[in-house]
Amino acid sequence: MSELEKTKRTTITRLPKRGSYESETIHSILDEAYFCTLAYERDGVAFQIPTGFVRVGEKLYIHGSVGSFYMRELLSRKPVVSIGVMLVDGMVLARSAFHHSVNYRSVILFAQPELVSEVTEQYHVLERFTEKICPGRWADIRKPDAGEWKATMVLSFDISEASAKIRTGAPKDDEEDYDLDIWAGVIPTSFEMKTPISDPALKSGVDLPDYLKNSWK
């Protein structure tokens, strides 16, 4: 296991036992999540954007239109941003209102954006975006043409200043409350993909591909 160095920004002060600085833990949370929130300062206020992302190695990547105001701002100003991800695993119902909680796995990282200008890296990242959501899809679809390629910006962020925070398991009630006649436990939660719905404009005779037949619960 490799441990990231704690910084003032990533040190968990509230319930520090839930914190982790292990790369493997941080990567596994990032790899399971499809969306992050990217926040950056503008005129003294923290703006935020929800966006898709992929992790490759020690970097997190986002992509967007070269015409997007915030992508251009990130590129020109290169501010330190925070990127946050949260997976919600369950609602924790305690005997007392006070001890109700949530089971979650979250990551926060701080980094400056870097433009990905190398074509092989850019191509690989765009492939990973598609494959993360739907393994097998990239081989099947029309790849970006020259104009689309030019219209797409890919930015990378080092995953070096980061921490994870995790809560798992049953509720923790006050000792004297365990004798109350109140049900307690966890409602498990998850983000789920369902049976795909074909585009009404789908060309006649085109079937659902095999790689999409078992990709959801």
Add this chain to the structure above:
Amino acid sequence: MSELEKTKRTTITRLPKRGSYESETIHSILDEAYFCTLAYERDGVAFQIPTGFVRVGEKLYIHGSVGSFYMRELLSRKPVVSIGVMLVDGMVLARSAFHHSVNYRSVILFAQPELVSEVTEQYHVLERFTEKICPGRWADIRKPDAGEWKATMVLSFDISEASAKIRTGAPKDDEEDYDLDIWAGVIPTSFEMKTPISDPALKSGVDLPDYLKNSWK
């Protein structure tokens, strides 16, 4: 329908057709979401915290420990924060890599924190927190005692400077791509609650309450 006034911060510049400033739309997204990301500036960097919230009327509420560093900081500095919520409704698979997209409903709002010190409002908000996740729960559980009450901070944020952004429906491909033999459509997604799991320390003879028997799909 009541329309919120656009500000420089809430005006949607990228794909403005997806934007909405209607209170009813904004409220409905907030009411369906359990978690938000709260971001605020500290030393020129945008920090962010994922947290639960409830909406009551024209206000959004968060709660936390009075010992929490960020709750205390919000209270003492009263910075303008951004609060973001995203509901993900589907992965949009187009014929071209370029037009892959996501169906979502998101809200961003900007506001300054205000301490909720009035006891009736505070009590009502804490009740709503529990009832939002699990309707029927509040009547069943041990309510906060004086010490727990003192340990809990509730902050409110006006929902007056806010916008929503929504994408729905099928992929939009380039005209000439509709003739390709590539499947296109949407993988619907949702955040789901599953069958509750009892606390291993549950007092013998305590059954799952009726209000929890049908609260998930």
